[in-house]
Amino acid sequence: MAGIDWLDGFMKRNETLSLRTPEATSLSRATSWHNVDTFFNNLQTVLERHEFPPEKIWNLDETGCTTVQRPNKVIAKTGAKQVGAIVSAERGQLVTLCCAVSATGNTVPPMMIFPRVNFRDHFINGGPPGSVGAAFPSGWMTSDNFMVFMKHFASHVGCSPTNKVLLILDNHDSHISIEVLDYAKANGIVMVSFPPHCSHKLQPLDRSVYGPFKRYYNTACDAWMLNNKVKTMTIYDIPPIVGQAFPRAMTPANIQSGFRVSGVYPFDRDIFDDSEFMPADVTDRPIARADEADENTSADLNAPSTSGSSTPLVNKQLSASTSVTPISPEVIRPFQKAAPRKRKGGRKLGRTRILTDTPEKMEIEAAANKRKKCCVKQKAKVVKKIARPAPVVVDNESSTDQESSFEEDSSDPGDDCIGQIDAGDFVLVKFIGLLLKCC
Template sequence: MVRNRCRKTTKGVDPDKLRQAAIEVKERNVSINLAAMALGIPRTTLQRYMKASIVLRRKTGKGKDWFENFRKRNGLAIRQPEATSLARQVASNRPVVSEFYSRLADVYSRCKFTPRDIYNMDESGFTTVQNPEKFVSSKEKKQVGGTVSQERGKLTTMACTVNAQGNALPPFYIFKKVRWNDAFLNGAPHGSTGTANKLAWMTVDIFSQGYLPFFIQQTKCSPEHPVLLILDNHCSHVSIEAVQLAKSSGVILLTIPPHTSHRLQLFDTTIFGLMKIYFNRSLDDFMRTYPGQSVPIYDIGRLTERSFAQGMTVANITSGFRCTGIYPLDANIFSDADYQPSDVTDRPVAEASEQNSLNDSQHSSMIPHLAKDEPQPSTSSGEVSLPVCTPQSASEVSMTYTPADLHPLPKAAPRTSKGKRRRAKTAILTDTPEK
């Protein structure tokens, strides 16, 4: 059946007349013959229309054609949701995100950065096992296979850095090897460097002794010409050696709140997804060009060079800074709908709660404790001061209610802390003191 059939002729009965005749028959108990004669409709046509409407009412469900037309009429689309952990939904609340933007505004007001001085850094892993792309196959085949390099690929980590002007620094590689070999960088983007360790992960030593000196060398920063580096709150980025080197070299380190990288990390929103697509295609081309050969680790640099060039475009980089509200600074980039998943838990910021409890304890220590039943002495002789209630005017009383006020969302019970681990938060690491 053609789903989008267009009528090519004017033959037949007007649908409006058919509907009007059906209403006459159903609601006013007019016979089919009289209704057809009154509106000039063939009797058999009206009988078929009535019979078809009765059959449609008896159907319990809607068909595929009905759903497709309903989707097109209302501008709907079938989308695959992105898996978001509960920790990300809880952490992405307005107080936590607002604290990050307030610290970012503080740094902007102090240093007056230009777009070329605002940098963002993040790591991502690239493996030698790709996901085969889709292709056309016969319906009779139950399974179709695609050749991959290995069962479990070799991991390589890339630390990428971009600035708000749209430029990208050469990547910093971390290969899964014990000893470093210069052949690892064959075909890599010009100016790239790297190191090697057993797990191919970013560590405290690699960040403070490898990546950070490389970043200072590429940006030519100094205490007289500082730069801003925004990065996540991973433990490998937070160390005394890294903070001391950054402060002496004019690098201001600003961390984003934990579990908010899907909103505030521009690499996760605009760049890394596109890079992984192009890297996957490069691996497919390699398997077709060299059949029967696995991808060696020495070709990682050449294979990532294409994806790096196609993903690190000026449009993607500037769009990432803009959609995260980092540059230009936009603290209201996220709407109320973006914070709705965190309404279920609705926990306050840890810093605010600790500060309020500290203020309450100090205030209560200065005020003498009184028993509930003990009468308080009066300040004046024979006079009792009573609270004065001032009635509100009709304009001050709001009578507007929303569905959330009448039937609010269910709230999760507060979590019980199992340990004394300190909760991380956004921070300017190079500021003193920062606790």
């Protein structure tokens, strides 16, 4: 059995190999990678239709900044089992940072969303120049806050119906509300969405910008902890730290590299080689074909033989050709295919699309109206359950006496004084009704 000595020798003999820590890739990301062609088709359609120059191609994405940083590496004694670094708390608070960058390396001042109910201007003191802010209890992006950023974005890029820009972003619900799409279409912003679970390869900000930004941010947090040893970092200390890390990471070289390696600009649909599609080959989903004959043919080729007189698939392929052709191991033993996933909650699967096109916009609007109707029906059911009276048994004799007394006292002399009540006065209210005997 090969041991550690053999591994050391093997690595020395093969200098092109190295020990790497793999990046965790979820099954959803692996199985959704086949949608890349559809995204490049949409992107090519938009580029040919409007002929966008690189300064008009923008990418937008959010990232999180917390009050508990990830400490940088330190030099310690060899063999030390535990090497610690001071952080502000066990669990921190999140501030969402929304950024937009162009293919030429330009940036728009970011937007920060604080975990508060109401926003105050002093929240963003010390942040990057021109930054804007908003508030939401969880610190996440919402449709209302995204509308604020869209207005901020339009004011900086100078877009209009005659001077359109392209904005590429993900399929988050806050990005595709009807109000946002209406504003984008009225102001000349063409929006194209990424396919779901593919932003780790297609998003320029994720490819080459947010990684350096997080490293500079963690370094600035470490420096803040050294300078404020007796203090706990709060969300109001995040904007000055972002102000230090933002210009160092948002360099033209980093931004242009992200657009290049993702194939957005310069446009290159073949930027990804076959090795990046290999995880999806094993777990790809069945694709519906338009030609039914092709489906039947492929099904017959992949199905195992049930008749004893029929020849195996390999022998058929060998006998069909006069020359010897190589056979893939997948023909002899096909790879396992993942079964279709079960949908939870009836949520429609996302896809890449040109969001500002009229058919797509009408489809999104119809889905939003359907959700509103469902919410209204559910609220009506809850109100009916609350308003439904409990079963009661009424004593006839007592009820008649109480009804007569109720009629006598129905005219309250205090009714004439209602107009004399002013704001801030204390009012004593007397409730008169039938006394019912419950079972």
